[in-house]
Amino acid sequence: MPDLDTPTTVQTPSAAAVKPVPYRGGGFAPRPSRLVAPIFFVLLFSLWEAGSRFGWISPIVLPAPSEAFQAFMDLVNSGQLVLHLEASLMRLALGWVGGTVLGLAVGLAAGLFTLARGGIVPFVAAFFPIPKIALLPVFIIWFGIGEESKVATILFGTFFPTVIAVYGGVDNVDRGLIRMGQSFNLGWWSIVRKIILPGALPALLSGFRISASIAIILLVAAEMIGAEYGIGAYILLAGNLMAMDQLVAGVAILSLLGLSVSWLIGRAEKIFLRWRA
Amino acid sequence: MDLKLDGISHAYDATRVLNNIDFTIKAGQIICIIGPSGCGKSTLLRFIGGLERPTEGQVLQIGDPPAESLNPLTYIFQDFALLPWRTVRGNISLVLEDHGIRGTEADTIINDVLARTKLSDFGAALPKQLSGGMKQRVAIARALAVKPACLLMDEPLSALDSQTRELLMDDLVDLWLKEKYTACYVTHNLNEAVRLGHRVVVLSRRPGQVRDIVDIDIPLEDRLKHPALLQEKQDYLWNLMREEARAADLELLDA
Numbered sequence: 001m002p003d004l005d006t007p008t009t010v011q012t013p014s015a016a017a018v019k020p021v022p023y024r025g026g027g028f029a030p031r032p033s034r035l036v037a038p039i040f041f042v043l044l045f046s047l048w049e050a051g052s053r054f055g056w057i058s059p060i061v062l063p064a065p066s067e068a069f070q071a072f073m074d075l076v077n078s079g080q081l082v083l084h085l086e087a088s089l090m091r092l093a094l095g096w097v098g099g100t101v102l103g104l105a106v107g108l109a110a111g112l113f114t115l116a117r118g119g120i121v122p123f124v125a126a127f128f129p130i131p132k133i134a135l136l137p138v139f140i141i142w143f144g145i146g147e148e149s150k151v152a153t154i155l156f157g158t159f160f161p162t163v164i165a166v167y168g169g170v171d172n173v174d175r176g177l178i179r180m181g182q183s184f185n186l187g188w189w190s191i192v193r194k195i196i197l198p199g200a201l202p203a204l205l206s207g208f209r210i211s212a213s214i215a216i217i218l219l220v221a222a223e224m225i226g227a228e229y230g231i232g233a234y235i236l237l238a239g240n241l242m243a244m245d246q247l248v249a250g251v252a253i254l255s256l257l258g259l260s261v262s263w264l265i266g267r268a269e270k271i272f273l274r275w276r277a
Numbered sequence: 278m279d280l281k282l283d284g285i286s287h288a289y290d291a292t293r294v295l296n297n298i299d300f301t302i303k304a305g306q307i308i309c310i311i312g313p314s315g316c317g318k319s320t321l322l323r324f325i326g327g328l329e330r331p332t333e334g335q336v337l338q339i340g341d342p343p344a345e346s347l348n349p350l351t352y353i354f355q356d357f358a359l360l361p362w363r364t365v366r367g368n369i370s371l372v373l374e375d376h377g378i379r380g381t382e383a384d385t386i387i388n389d390v391l392a393r394t395k396l397s398d399f400g401a402a403l404p405k406q407l408s409g410g411m412k413q414r415v416a417i418a419r420a421l422a423v424k425p426a427c428l429l430m431d432e433p434l435s436a437l438d439s440q441t442r443e444l445l446m447d448d449l450v451d452l453w454l455k456e457k458y459t460a461c462y463v464t465h466n467l468n469e470a471v472r473l474g475h476r477v478v479v480l481s482r483r484p485g486q487v488r489d490i491v492d493i494d495i496p497l498e499d500r501l502k503h504p505a506l507l508q509e510k511q512d513y514l515w516n517l518m519r520e521e522a523r524a525a526d527l528e529l530l531d532a
Contacts, residue, residue, distance in 0.1 A: 179358070184371075
């Protein structure tokens with residue numbers, strides 16, 4: 001039996017090179033940074049401004065950011081901005097809320113009842129892919145050139161993605177939780193209200209993100225036909241007058257509108273989905 | 278209240294899952310059901326609590342559950358089944374709300390069951406903040422809140438690591454010594470079965486049949502003092518199951 005205590009049995013060649021194990025992990029984990037975005041933004045706008053000032057960018061192609069900002073300030077000062085925003089936000093709110101409420105009801109029915117699902121799912125599959133702008137002329141014939149056709153377009157456009165988000169969300173609620181509810185003799189309505197709806201909320205909120213951006217797209221499209229006020233009408237008019245500074249200002253307002261909506265939904269997710277691991 | 282399983286057989290489409298199961302769950306006893314994976318033991322438990330219906334046979338209640346029992350047949354699930362958006366208290370209150378128990382009456386019950394499961398300090402926590410063992414204790418507290426006549430436990434410790442499992446097993450024994458609850462305990466872990474079961478029902482592989490019913494006469498509180506006797510029972514159970522488990526392991530799923 002070899003003597004385990006003698007160090008000579010363990011061969012440690014003194015000549016062997018000693019070095020740390022090479023590191024192979026790391027990467028593939030981008031982190032959010034508060035600093036990069038502002039710097040990048042400032043850099044881009046400075047380049048753009050400089051390009052316009054030095055004449056590298058023709059003002060017919062693209063106005064300087066300062067000119068677009070001036071156009072925006074003119075819009076503010078003349079009081080027109082309030083009128084345009086008021087008209088747009090009204091259409092957006094009516095259309096989106098209407099489409100969302102209807103979508104919630106229909107999507108929930110499709111998520112809960114066999115009969116409703118059989119009727120609704122193929123219907124949604126057939127209508128969802130139609131670009132809703134193509135239906136705008138139909139709505140104008142039905143509802144006239146006024147507000148109704150614009151609201152109807154937005155409503156129709158938000159309805160379908162909401163239905164899909166809701167019934168998909170209901171489908172994805174953990175069946176184990178529903179079975180738990182049944183095993184404790186919870187009523188049907190209790191299970192829907194306390195288990196299914198909160199369980200579908202994450203899918204619902206991401207559905208809201210999609211339906212809100214669709215609503216903004218349709219808003220602008222609808223406002224380009226027969227609207228006096230509205231951001232879409234403002235952009236169309238600017239384009240007709242070749243007023244590039246106003247056009248860029250209008251597009252920037254749309255971007256801000258989209259950012260605000262997504263910020264609001266982000267807040268809602270933070271508040272209502274605190275429980276998510 | 279006793280429960281009697283009377284000739285339970287079940288088939289999914291053409292596959293026979295359970296074959297003519299008969300046994301009785303006596304009040305105040307813990308019955309363990311063991312068997313190789315896929316033998317239909319969880320399905321059997323769902324029949325006992327009325328969450329599913331067998332194709333043949335029935336589960337009978339013998340005698341009425343105690344009047345104060347809000348939900349006589351109450352499950353404890355392997356994955357805890359806690360609502361992640363409700364706090365610990367909210368999860369327990371969930372099962373009381375539908376019985377019209379709210380406010381101070383609910384608070385009294387919740388405080389009581391939290392104390393019994395040593396969770397009093399965690400009432401306001403969300404499930405995501407709790408460890409697996411704590412989550413299962415919340416599920417046990419929730420089950421106790423409805424004063425069950427029979428607890429139906431579906432592999433309640435299988436999602437936990439072995440140390441937590443050991444602790445929770447002690448808790449279940451302590452709780453039984455205090456309250457003498459009735460339970461039907463499904464597990465694939467023979468050690469849990471011999472530690473907790475007054476009676477162990479051994480199922481064969483699919484289609485599940487009762488291979489044997491083994492009584493373990495050592496009182497629950499003394500079991501850890503007789504490791505040799507316990508080991509003997511466990512070895513006996515393992516010998517019953519060994520070939521079945523091997524064969525079950527080689528079966529194709531859905532074949």
